[in-house]
Amino acid sequence: MYTIQLLASSFFFFAQDAGADSTKSSFQTLLIIPIMLVAMYFLVILPNKKEDKKRKEMIANLQKGDTVVTNSGLHGKIVEFKDNNETVVISISANTNVTFETSAIQKKK
Numbered sequence: 001m002y003t004i005q006l007l008a009s010s011f012f013f014f015a016q017d018a019g020a021d022s023t024k025s026s027f028q029t030l031l032i033i034p035i036m037l038v039a040m041y042f043l044v045i046l047p048n049k050k051e052d053k054k055r056k057e058m059i060a061n062l063q064k065g066d067t068v069v070t071n072s073g074l075h076g077k078i079v080e081f082k083d084n085n086e087t088v089v090i091s092i093s094a095n096t097n098v099t100f101e102t103s104a105i106q107k108k109k
Contacts, residue, residue, distance in 0.1 A: 058105075062102070062108065063078070064081075067108070069105070069108075070104050075092070075109070076090035081102075086102060087102065088100055088105065
């Protein structure tokens with residue numbers, strides 16, 4: 001709650017100060033854009049890159065017999081790999097096998 005009040009008061013300070021000098025306000029506006037882009041990179045893009053890298057490593061290390069969960073929420077055990085490890089056959093029941101792309105695997109249990 002305190003941080004919201006602090007942000008609101010600093011915003012109003014900049015808004016009041018903007019009317020005083022037009023060159024100063026345009027400089028502040030131009031300064032805010034790169035700061036927002038840097039913040040976006042560290043808060044959104046970098047964590048997504050790390051998550052993607054971790055998921056690709058997990059997919060590369062899959063082996064027969066691993067229990068996995070697909071993007072659709074299907075749980076099963078890997079039976080075999082096909083097409084140069086691009087597709088995987090998953091056993092979801094005693095006599096039921098389903099073929100998925102390896103990219104459809106969400107996590108390994």
